[in-house]
Amino acid sequence: MIKLENVKKVYQDGTEAVKGVTFEIKEGELCVLLGPSGCGKTTTMKMINRLIPITEGHIYIDGTDNREMDENELRREMGYAIQEIGLFPHMTVGENIATVPTLKKWSDEEKKERARNLLNLMGMDPDEFIDKYPSELSGGQRQRVGVARSLGADPPIMLMDEPFGAIDPITRDRLQDEFLKIQNEIQKTIVFVTHDINEAIKMGDKVALLKEGKLIQYSQPAELLAAPKNRFVRDFVGSDRTLKSLRLMKVDEAMKESPRVVKEDQDLESVGRIMEEEGVNYLIVVENGNKLKGWINREDVEETGQGKVTDAMVTDTGAAEIGTNLADALTVMLERDVANIPVVDGNNSLRGLLTFNDLQGLIGETYTESGGKHPEVPR
Numbered sequence: 001m002i003k004l005e006n007v008k009k010v011y012q013d014g015t016e017a018v019k020g021v022t023f024e025i026k027e028g029e030l031c032v033l034l035g036p037s038g039c040g041k042t043t044t045m046k047m048i049n050r051l052i053p054i055t056e057g058h059i060y061i062d063g064t065d066n067r068e069m070d071e072n073e074l075r076r077e078m079g080y081a082i083q084e085i086g087l088f089p090h091m092t093v094g095e096n097i098a099t100v101p102t103l104k105k106w107s108d109e110e111k112k113e114r115a116r117n118l119l120n121l122m123g124m125d126p127d128e129f130i131d132k133y134p135s136e137l138s139g140g141q142r143q144r145v146g147v148a149r150s151l152g153a154d155p156p157i158m159l160m161d162e163p164f165g166a167i168d169p170i171t172r173d174r175l176q177d178e179f180l181k182i183q184n185e186i187q188k189t190i191v192f193v194t195h196d197i198n199e200a201i202k203m204g205d206k207v208a209l210l211k212e213g214k215l216i217q218y219s220q221p222a223e224l225l226a227a228p229k230n231r232f233v234r235d236f237v238g239s240d241r242t243l244k245s246l247r248l249m250k251v252d253e254a255m256k257e258s259p260r261v262v263k264e265d266q267d268l269e270s271v272g273r274i275m276e277e278e279g280v281n282y283l284i285v286v287e288n289g290n291k292l293k294g295w296i297n298r299e300d301v302e303e304t305g306q307g308k309v310t311d312a313m314v315t316d317t318g319a320a321e322i323g324t325n326l327a328d329a330l331t332v333m334l335e336r337d338v339a340n341i342p343v344v345d346g347n348n349s350l351r352g353l354l355t356f357n358d359l360q361g362l363i364g365e366t367y368t369e370s371g372g373k374h375p376e377v378p379r
């Protein structure tokens, strides 16, 4: 656990970069430091491993004041990926990644294996890259090696300063996904700096939003979006915060489970009766075993009259897979111009039904929640 207690930093020239910041990062949590350029993110992070001395206040690592810890030990125990990448130019990629393992006196084999694994993890072919020098890499590749290096000796705490900043959006998105998957398994305590709100809400268990050296709001991403504390936060998260919060929720949380279904070989008369009874204009069609087959609409039932479901059903239906976020599900609805989509699992078995009405309800909640809790600046 990392605990910052009234931490201040005044640089020699008198710049007050951090003005009394207090918050706590729990073990295994990824905490994002977010805020505009110059707000003190890097300074705050560098005080954690004492690359920058603290002016006032305390930072505790698992209960110990970091000023009482050996400086070298402190840095060895914390993986560090810095904003300017900072690879050693005279060392190969493999040697760079093995920096801390070397300090820890791992064997050559162990170091090599570790470097190869981490390169694979970062989507870089070890055979191609391990013996190259930093000058032979692109900016994004250097940055990935920087992240690999910070993971080098499997440290319990990771400090990452804009680790994906120099990477193109598509690769960045992939690396973020990969990194989240890894983090799910390794559960490191991570301090992650970014000025990108989308990256913050995607990556963070918690987000600390800073402004001019002060902590403005410290909360879970969903809460930051739903209940921004003041106008600065609201402006920073942006006017599309509703869409952003939809991105944080999964279809599983919003769908109706066990929607009414009919089978392919059912006759249309009985389907018509079910629609009548239920007061609905459509039903989902499944085959035996609950695999999604399509939709059947009331109009088509009435037009076709006699026959089986297969004679009147629509097979080309969109669907959202379990785990899809609500923003993507909404996109499918809008693209197909439908008000409902079935939710399926990886085997195309029907798991639920997501309706546009339910989504609207959720969007409404986001608004009333923020309006209700913070009525001071209605917008």
Ligand SMILES: Nc1ncnc2c1ncn2[C@@H]1O[C@H](COP(=O)(O)OP(=O)(O)OP(=O)(O)O)[C@@H](O)[C@H]1O
Residues within 6 Å of the ligand: 011, 012, 013, 015, 016, 017, 035, 036, 037, 038, 039, 040, 041, 042, 043, 044, 083, 195
């Ligand atoms: N060595 C230094 N001496 C004096 N002032 C400094 C020094 N380093 C940083 N500052 C100032 O402290 C403030 C915070 O800087 P910091 O690097 O922590 O910002 P940041 O939030 O990381 O910004 P960015 O998003 O641009 O990286 C800024 O006003 C900066 O100019």
Ligand SMILES: [Mg+2]
Residues within 6 Å of the ligand: 041, 042, 043, 083, 161
């Ligand atoms: Mg910075």
